[in-house]
Amino acid sequence: METKEMIKINQLNKSFGDLHVLKNIDMTVYESDVVCLIGSSGSGKSTLLRCLNFLERKDNGQIIIEGKEVNPRTDDLNKIREKVGMVFQNFNLFPHKTVLENIIEAPIRVKGVEKEQAIMKAKQLLSKVGLEDKSDVYPSKLSGGQKQRVAIARALAMEPDIMLFDEPTSALDPELVGEVLTTMKALAEEGMTMVVVTHEMGFAKEVADWIVYMHDGKIIERGTPEQFFNNPKEERTREFLNATMLK
Amino acid sequence: MPSFSHFFSTLMETKGVFLEAMLLTLELTVVSILLGIVIGLIFALLKISNIKVLELISDIYVYLVRGTPLIVQIFILYFGISGIFLLPDFWAASLALAFHNGAYISEILRGAIQSVDKGQFEAGRSLGMTKALTLRRIILPQAFRRALPPLGNQFIISLKDSSLAAFISMNELFNVATTLGSNNFDEMTYLLIVAVYYLLLVALMTFVVNRTELKLAISDR
Numbered sequence A: 001m002e003t004k005e006m007i008k009i010n011q012l013n014k015s016f017g018d019l020h021v022l023k024n025i026d027m028t029v030y031e032s033d034v035v036c037l038i039g040s041s042g043s044g045k046s047t048l049l050r051c052l053n054f055l056e057r058k059d060n061g062q063i064i065i066e067g068k069e070v071n072p073r074t075d076d077l078n079k080i081r082e083k084v085g086m087v088f089q090n091f092n093l094f095p096h097k098t099v100l101e102n103i104i105e106a107p108i109r110v111k112g113v114e115k116e117q118a119i120m121k122a123k124q125l126l127s128k129v130g131l132e133d134k135s136d137v138y139p140s141k142l143s144g145g146q147k148q149r150v151a152i153a154r155a156l157a158m159e160p161d162i163m164l165f166d167e168p169t170s171a172l173d174p175e176l177v178g179e180v181l182t183t184m185k186a187l188a189e190e191g192m193t194m195v196v197v198t199h200e201m202g203f204a205k206e207v208a209d210w211i212v213y214m215h216d217g218k219i220i221e222r223g224t225p226e227q228f229f230n231n232p233k234e235e236r237t238r239e240f241l242n243a244t245m246l247k
Numbered sequence B: 001m002p003s004f005s006h007f008f009s010t011l012m013e014t015k016g017v018f019l020e021a022m023l024l025t026l027e028l029t030v031v032s033i034l035l036g037i038v039i040g041l042i043f044a045l046l047k048i049s050n051i052k053v054l055e056l057i058s059d060i061y062v063y064l065v066r067g068t069p070l071i072v073q074i075f076i077l078y079f080g081i082s083g084i085f086l087l088p089d090f091w092a093a094s095l096a097l098a099f100h101n102g103a104y105i106s107e108i109l110r111g112a113i114q115s116v117d118k119g120q121f122e123a124g125r126s127l128g129m130t131k132a133l134t135l136r137r138i139i140l141p142q143a144f145r146r147a148l149p150p151l152g153n154q155f156i157i158s159l160k161d162s163s164l165a166a167f168i169s170m171n172e173l174f175n176v177a178t179t180l181g182s183n184n185f186d187e188m189t190y191l192l193i194v195a196v197y198y199l200l201l202v203a204l205m206t207f208v209v210n211r212t213e214l215k216l217a218i219s220d221r
């Protein structure tokens, strides 16, 4: 059986003014794969991720989502974003809405789901991320880890086929990182296709199917965690790993 | 200065006329604020539209309003509009005041909208919400909350500015006070009385704004 290509990128380029941030990126993500994107600060990881749900416009190259090349000028990007969930470093929960309202907003307004049904689904998702008792609370009353789990539930409520995570644990106190990673791991085990920008090497080693290492706007190396961590091919990767592991 | 007993007895004697005038002042103020919010929101959105022409239109509007005295605007709109459309005086005055308020409100709202974290917009978009939906459901509610204190301030200014409608013969508070004052050769007493009414209205308005703020603050971060 052929595995489905969920994301395929061909020769993607992106600049901000004179700054060439993504240089001829090629990448394929298959169904149920977990890809961890790692690399030093400024290497273009976030930009790549944001190109995948079109928060950032590519300059040129192809982005193919679930077999269909997306043309940002003519395609309905909102429809594509429904299929590609995103979790941000700073959670970006809606502060004026309760946890429940955060989760049901898009299903109701975008997909036209009935309110009762949206609430039921939201409650299921909340219990999945271990926050069933927080549905009527405002985000300001939650810890960072709880906020991020709500953000994950909010993205899942749209029933996406792909989930993007941009450093989901970087804004968290160390003792709260675990609960979010556990939630993500459970999601991965259910077969969600995930692209995760992270500095959590432990998570990458344990959960990722593929590691992609970026440096200076280019993909330098990719491989299974096994290959990547134990047997990196590139000198650059070795330097990066040495520097990261020492920390 | 009038004696206190004279002031007080005049206050009581004229309360009927003044209450009626106060009602008109209140009507002028409320209409000009509500219309001003609509106008202000439209021009705030033009300003943040990222479309040069629309930004320019918004800039010109704000410049014209801020750059000329309110009384001049009122006269221009009063004689201009009424000359063309035969607008009732109340609406000429309300429109002039709303047009004026709108510029200040648009600046307040623009600032508040831009102060909402960009991540909020991106979160909305990443969930498949359109720009308009994200603006309406996510950005504007937060922006209004932040805008409330400066808006409250602007509302108080509008209330006091409505006294200029006296110059196009609206029988609002200030007009009634000056008319009665000069008819009775007793300007000071009536000016003091009208000051009391304005202070009352401002207190009322402050109360309402504070209450709203408090209510909305419950969910704030």
Ligand SMILES: Nc1ncnc2c1ncn2[C@@H]1O[C@H](COP(=O)(O)OP(=O)(O)OP(=O)(O)O)[C@@H](O)[C@H]1O
Binding pocket: A016, A019, A021, A039, A040, A041, A042, A043, A044, A045, A046, A047, A048
């Ligand atoms: N909107 C923007 N305008 C201009 N430059 C930008 C913009 N966004 C990112 N950049 C620049 O592009 C480069 C890559 O940024 P990006 O955020 O993708 O890096 P990153 O790998 O995610 O880094 P970090 O680990 O710090 O998050 C950086 O030099 C950054 O300053």
Ligand SMILES: [Mg+2]
Binding pocket: A045, A046, A047, A166, A167
């Ligand atoms: Mg980043």
